[in-house]
Amino acid sequence: MLNTLRRIVQEVNSAPDLQGALEIIVSRVKLSVSVDVASVYLLDAGTRDFVLRATNGLRKDAVGKVRLGYHEGLVGMVCEREEPVNIEDAPSHPRYRFISETGENPYHGFLGVPIIQHGKVLGVLVVRQRETRKFRDDEEAFLVTLAAQLAGAISHALASGEVTSALTRTEAMTAVLRGLPGSPGVAIGLALVVYPPANLEAIPDRAVADTEVEVASFEAAVAAVRDDLRDYANRMSALLPAEELALFDALLLMLDSDSLVGETVQHIRAGNWAPGALRETISRHVRVFESMEDSYLRERASDIRDLGRRILTHMQSTPVERTEFSAGTVLVGEDISASQLAEVPIDRLAGIVCASGSSSSHVAILAQALGIPAVMGIKDMPVGRLDGQAIIADGYRGDVFVNPTVLVREEFALLQSQETELTELLRNVAGQPSVTPDGVEVPLYLNIGLVSGTGTEVHSEGDGVGLYRTEVPFLMQVRFPSEEEQLRIYRSALEAFAPRPVNLRTLDVGGDKMLPYFPVYEDNPFLGWRGIRISLDHPEIFLVQIRAMLRASLGFNNLNIMLPMVSSVSELDIAMTLISQAHGELLEDGMPVMRPGIGIMIEVPSAVYQIEAMAKRVDFFSIGTNDLTQYLLAVDRNNSRVASLYQCLHPAVLRAIQQVVEQAQRYGKPVSVCGEMAGDPAAALALLGLRVNSLSMSVSNLPRVKWVIRSFAQSEAIELLEQALELEEPRAIRTMYNQILEQGGLGGLVRAGN
Numbered sequence: 001m002l003n004t005l006r007r008i009v010q011e012v013n014s015a016p017d018l019q020g021a022l023e024i025i026v027s028r029v030k031l032s033v034s035v036d037v038a039s040v041y042l043l044d045a046g047t048r049d050f051v052l053r054a055t056n057g058l059r060k061d062a063v064g065k066v067r068l069g070y071h072e073g074l075v076g077m078v079c080e081r082e083e084p085v086n087i088e089d090a091p092s093h094p095r096y097r098f099i100s101e102t103g104e105n106p107y108h109g110f111l112g113v114p115i116i117q118h119g120k121v122l123g124v125l126v127v128r129q130r131e132t133r134k135f136r137d138d139e140e141a142f143l144v145t146l147a148a149q150l151a152g153a154i155s156h157a158l159a160s161g162e163v164t165s166a167l168t169r170t171e172a173m174t175a176v177l178r179g180l181p182g183s184p185g186v187a188i189g190l191a192l193v194v195y196p197p198a199n200l201e202a203i204p205d206r207a208v209a210d211t212e213v214e215v216a217s218f219e220a221a222v223a224a225v226r227d228d229l230r231d232y233a234n235r236m237s238a239l240l241p242a243e244e245l246a247l248f249d250a251l252l253l254m255l256d257s258d259s260l261v262g263e264t265v266q267h268i269r270a271g272n273w274a275p276g277a278l279r280e281t282i283s284r285h286v287r288v289f290e291s292m293e294d295s296y297l298r299e300r301a302s303d304i305r306d307l308g309r310r311i312l313t314h315m316q317s318t319p320v321e322r323t324e325f326s327a328g329t330v331l332v333g334e335d336i337s338a339s340q341l342a343e344v345p346i347d348r349l350a351g352i353v354c355a356s357g358s359s360s361s362h363v364a365i366l367a368q369a370l371g372i373p374a375v376m377g378i379k380d381m382p383v384g385r386l387d388g389q390a391i392i393a394d395g396y397r398g399d400v401f402v403n404p405t406v407l408v409r410e411e412f413a414l415l416q417s418q419e420t421e422l423t424e425l426l427r428n429v430a431g432q433p434s435v436t437p438d439g440v441e442v443p444l445y446l447n448i449g450l451v452s453g454t455g456t457e458v459h460s461e462g463d464g465v466g467l468y469r470t471e472v473p474f475l476m477q478v479r480f481p482s483e484e485e486q487l488r489i490y491r492s493a494l495e496a497f498a499p500r501p502v503n504l505r506t507l508d509v510g511g512d513k514m515l516p517y518f519p520v521y522e523d524n525p526f527l528g529w530r531g532i533r534i535s536l537d538h539p540e541i542f543l544v545q546i547r548a549m550l551r552a553s554l555g556f557n558n559l560n561i562m563l564p565m566v567s568s569v570s571e572l573d574i575a576m577t578l579i580s581q582a583h584g585e586l587l588e589d590g591m592p593v594m595r596p597g598i599g600i601m602i603e604v605p606s607a608v609y610q611i612e613a614m615a616k617r618v619d620f621f622s623i624g625t626n627d628l629t630q631y632l633l634a635v636d637r638n639n640s641r642v643a644s645l646y647q648c649l650h651p652a653v654l655r656a657i658q659q660v661v662e663q664a665q666r667y668g669k670p671v672s673v674c675g676e677m678a679g680d681p682a683a684a685l686a687l688l689g690l691r692v693n694s695l696s697m698s699v700s701n702l703p704r705v706k707w708v709i710r711s712f713a714q715s716e717a718i719e720l721l722e723q724a725l726e727l728e729e730p731r732a733i734r735t736m737y738n739q740i741l742e743q744g745g746l747g748g749l750v751r752a753g754n
C-alpha cells in the first residue's frame, strides 16, 4: 500500500503539467483500488463550479464539459462536508444528480473524497463501481491518504498551469500567485530566478544565448566528472571490495551513455541552456527509474541524481560571466540568501519574491531594511517558469502578478506613485521629535547590521541604534573574525552614531543563521544551540567579541551590550561575569574603557516570567518580538505553512509585553521593542498603549512609526489597548488598529490590508 502510494505521488509530482498529473491520478487509482471508474473534479476558481477534469472509465469527451454547481450532486456534498462520502447505491440517493454526458448509467457504488490544500477544497476524487456496494474501510482510508498527498501536487500544478497559460496565450492574461506580505511597497520589473548551487531541481529553464558555448560547457563538465569518477575508483580500489567498486563503473557507463549526453545536447539545441537541459534529462531518467518495480533498479534513481549534481557543480564552477542585472530586477527563488541579495546592485533591485519564509524571515527583514518590496511564502510558486518574465510584486498584500496586462500595470503604477507621494509626506516628520501630542517621548532607534556596510552610514534619523545585529561580520567571513577586525567594524558604527547610544548585540547565530565555517546540524535548530548558548559554551569567542566591543567604545562611551536568547538567570550571571572579566583585562592593560550599559533581549517566554530577577542585574530590556511571537505561539517564523498563525497582535503576545513592561518599570528599567513589530504602524500604536519606552526598527519604517507617535496621545493609545485586549482574535485586533489609523487619516500606512 505504502509503495503504491509513494509511487503514485512521485509520478504525479513529476508530471509535466496539470492535465498530465490528473491523467496519472485517475489511471493509477482505477488500477490500485480495482474500481470501474476514477475521476477528478476540480473547482473552477472563477465560477465556483466543479469541472470534470479527468476520468478513466467515463466518457472522455465529457472532460472539461461537465460542470456541477458548488453545492450540486454528491460531489457538492463531499465538498460541503469536507469528508469522504461513501454510498452503496448512488442513483437512489436524494443528492444524486444524473449527468447524461458522462455515460454513467451503469454505476452504483460511489466514493468521493475531498482534495484539500491549506484548508481549502480544491476538488473531489471520485471512484465508482458497477455493482451496488459500499467501499471498504481500507479503500476509503487509502483514497483519503492519497488525496491528502496529492493536494500539494495539484495545487502546484494549478499555479504552474496558470502561469504557463498566462505566458503562452496570445491574448493578454495575468497569472496571480498568492503569498504573504514580506516588506511593504510595490515592485514592477523582470523576474530573475536565483537558486542554490548544485541544486538541480531548482534550475530554471533559460533561453540559450550561444548553443555551441552551452554544448561545450556541458561536455567539459561531463569530461571532468568522468575524470573525477576514475580518480575516486583508483583511490578506493585498495579499500573497497570489487562489487562495491562496480558502482563507479556503473556510473561511468551511465555517464557515457548516449541517452544522458545525447539527450541533454538535444535539449540544448532545442533552445534551453545547459543547466536547464541537464535538469530536463536527469529528471526524466529519475522518473523512469523511480517507477520501476525492482527495488534495486529504483535505487539507481539516486545515482542518476548524483551524476546530475556532479555535472552541474562542474558547470557552475566554470567561471561564467557575472549576470547582468537589468534595472527593475525582481529576485525570485525557492529560498533567497543574504549573499544572493547582496550580489544585485541596490539601484537595480526592485523587489524580492520568495517561495518560502514569512515577513520575519531574515531575508524579509533585510528587504525591509533596504526599503525593497518583498513577497514571501508563495507555497506553490512554479519558480523555474518565471525567469525573465514581467512581474509585479505587491509587498503590501503579498500578491505576485506574472505577465501583468496593461490594466494591471497601470493600477500598480498608480499605487507606486501614491506610495512616492506618501514618502514625500513622511519626509515632513524628518527632524521632528518623536513625541506624542500629550508630551510622551518615545525615542525611535534603528535596527542595523544585517546589511553589510549599513552600520557605517550616518543616519540623521533615529535616536541611536536599538539593535546592531553583529552576525553579519561573522557571516561574511570564512572563519571567526579576529578581535581587530571586529574592533574596526564596531568602532565605525559607534563613531557614526556618537553621542547617540548604540546597542551592540552579541553573536546570535544558530536557528536560521548558520556560519559557513561553524556548521551546526540539529533537528530543531530554533530550539537548539543558538544565541547566548553558543557564546557561553565558547567563552574564547565571546570574550574576543566583548573585548572588541569595549575597545571600540573608547572615547565615544555610547556603547550598550545586549545579550540575545537569554532564558535563565544563570546564563545572565555567567555572561555578566565574562563581560566583567573582559572589562577588567582591558583596564589592567591600561585602556580606560567605561563600563557599558548591559541589557538583555526578552525573546524566550521563560524570560518574560523572570523580569524581577533579571531587572536586578541589567540596565535595560529589549523585547525581540520576532522570536517571542514564534516561541509563545509555537509558530516557526520561517514556515509559510503556518505563517497565517504568526500574529504579533495576538492577545498572548500583547499580554506578555504588558507583563514585561509592568515588572521592569517597577524596577525603573526601561523597555524597548526591537522586533519587526516595532516598525509596523498598527502594532506601534499598540506598543504605545503598552507604555513601551522606546522602539527600534529598520530605517525604512521609521518615518511611518514617527508619524503614528506624533499623531496619537499615549492616553488615547492606552484606551485603545484596553479595547483591543477585549477582542479575542489577533485578526480582529489588527482590523481594529488598521481602522483607527485610517480614521486618523493614516490609511496610506496600512495599505497592507492584512
Ligand code: PEP
Pocket: 467, 469, 508, 603, 623, 624, 625, 626, 627, 628, 674, 675, 676
Ligand atoms: C527578535 O527576535 O525579535 C530579534 C530582533 O532578533 P532576530 O530577528 O535577529 O532574531
Ligand code: MG
Pocket: 564, 603, 624, 626, 627
Ligand atoms: Mg531574535
